[in-house]
Amino acid sequence: MGNQEDIYDVTIIGGGPAGLYSAFYSGMRDLKTKIIEYQSQLGGKVLLYPEKIIWDIGGLPPTPGQQVLSNLNQQGRTFDPTICLNEQIKELTRREDGVFLLRGSSGETHYSKCIILAVGHGIFKTTKLEIEGADRYEVTNLHYTVQQLDTFKGKNVLISGGGNSAVDWANALEPIASSVKVVHRRDQFGGHESNVRQMKNSSVEVLTPYCVEELHGDAEGTQIERVTLKQLETEERVEQQVDAVIVNHGYKMDLDFLLESPLNFETQEGILTVNEKMETSVPGVLAAGDLVSNDGKLRLIAGAYVDGAKAVNQAKLFIEPEATEQAYVSSHNERFKEKNEELTKKGLLAYAGGSK
Ligand SMILES: Cc1cc2nc3c(=O)[nH]c(=O)nc-3n(C[C@H](O)[C@H](O)[C@H](O)COP(=O)(O)OP(=O)(O)OC[C@H]3O[C@@H](n4cnc5c(N)ncnc54)[C@H](O)[C@@H]3O)c2cc1C
Incomplete structure (x- = not known):
């Protein structure tokens, strides 16, 4: 086993809005990132309403779910995270050296220093x-x-x-x-x-x-x-x-891997308790999106984004305690310098300044 282990910095369980935005942010913070999703596509609940018009995401005009899915996918893949589809996490444990082990339905074990739980209400099975x-x-x-x-x-x-x-x-x-x-x-x-x-x-x-x-x-x-x-x-x-x-x-939810984990997560009526930094009761495991409950939790796509960014910042600090608490804003972030140059060269920036 030893040589085969590929240990990620951050493994995100769930590829909905919370998971995809976390993947983007995690790449922005230079963390080696993996997303694991049960379904054959990324997008989470938004896959349920591709034709619905979404009005309440900041900075976006009324946009069909399908377009939001496409944007989320594009952004989530910015830093080329490893993506495992059709993989349901069945078990979450921690080894003595602190590495988390995730057992998937494919039989594979995934290794990670930190985990971000972004599983929404769990595996969605329509009644x-x-x-x-x-x-x-x-x-x-x-x-x-x-x-x-x-x-x-x-x-x-x-x-x-x-x-x-x-x-x-x-x-x-x-x-x-x-x-x-x-x-x-x-x-x-x-x-x-x-x-x-x-x-x-x-x-x-x-x-x-x-x-x-x-x-x-x-x-x-x-x-x-x-x-x-x-x-x-x-x-x-x-x-x-x-x-x-x-x-x-309605839907039946399966959150068993979490509720039955030997790590004993603190939950309330099936919802995971986190603090304002998105830390769960298990150090190194953060959470984001519909799954979590804390004061003022916003169960919307916009709320999932905020949770994701906060969770990634805590993951970064967990792995590198001397790191800055927050990422530099994207306009000043070195990670985007090359990408911006490429986009400018190709004329792909939608707004080039000026009043058109
Ligand atoms: C009909 C409907 C309309 C909505 N309209 C709006 C709207 O207009 N505006 C708005 O802001 N919000 C809307 N929402 C809410 C919004 O969709 C959710 O807040 C958002 O999807 C939450 O994102 P999430 O990533 O936390 O969870 P989800 O989107 O639920 O994604 C969780 C993902 O985790 C995966 N997963 C779960 N368990 C496992 C496991 N064990 N292993 C691997 N993968 C797993 C699931 O398959 C899923 O893909 C709507 C919701 C619904 C149902």
């Missing part, structure tokens, strides 16, 4: 429809997320669920689809009040308290053609013709 055989329609017209609104153009869409996303999807599809029905077990819906109001005041047909009881396939058994809905109080059944079914029954 599936509990109807036998439903999985066969997942390749055709049973959806657990909305990737492209256009897929539903002119269709009769049935949405099952009452959470934030169910309401958002209903509103987004209402002007595009031929009809939208929302079926929910309760009368109350999650999400912003104004979005719920918009849905209820639109052509969206809201059916509560109902659930989807059966799916009926076409003659080939490949597409859902009709669904049976059950009224939960009267137990009355109704059938509806559908072209597409979207299910939003």
Whole structure:
């Protein structure tokens, strides 16, 4: 084992906004960096809403999720971190010499002096429809997320669920689809009040308290053609013709590697406790993003960026206690000198000064 060990300064678990910004910042602080991501792509939760327009990131005009993903990826790769995709961290321990060991689902062990936990709410697994055989329609017209609104153009869409996303999807599809029905077990819906109001005041047909009881396939058994809905109080059944079914029954989270780690992290109701410097209760392990809880925590992309920068600064100090507490701002940072010259030469800087 000894000779094979490649010890990184910083290993970031999770490649969402917190992880990607941390990777950028870590490179800026000259740390040898690795990102480990369970999914086959980087981006974290933003992958769930590629077509949503994001308004609340400082300095960015309203921008679709897909563009934010692309920008995040580009920035996260600035200093060429090692990126391991399709790798779920299953175990986090520390050796006697202080090196952290991360055991991945691939069977590989990753070695690191510091860890940044950026795992959001853990591995996201969508709660599936509990109807036998439903999985066969997942390749055709049973959806657990909305990737492209256009897929539903002119269709009769049935949405099952009452959470934030169910309401958002209903509103987004209402002007595009031929009809939208929302079926929910309760009368109350999650999400912003104004979005719920918009849905209820639109052509969206809201059916509560109902659930989807059966799916009926076409003659080939490949597409859902009709669904049976059950009224939960009267137990009355109704059938509806559908072209597409979207299910939003929430997500299950898997944070076991952290909650069961022998390092005994301090947590509160499944959320990791950190101080204002993003230090966890385990020295050398920092955290950033949706996963953490501290005073005034901002559970937004902008908050994840701030957490990431702070976590990296602490990692730097953990490894090199004599280092400066914070990085030089990018305009004065030597790490960018060559890159700036290259960009200027290629004419790739969007703003060249002056008032255009
Ligand atoms: C529908 C929706 C709309 C939103 N809209 C906005 C908005 O408009 N503006 C805004 O600012 N925020 C918005 N948010 C919130 C924003 O997406 C989150 O705050 C942000 O993604 C948090 O980033 P993160 O990196 O902490 O976590 P995540 O984005 O959750 O990323 C965590 C990553 O860690 C990976 N991971 C987890 N466990 C492991 C493991 N054991 N091993 C390896 N990898 C692991 C996951 O696969 C995931 O990719 C929205 C969220 C949702 C769900």
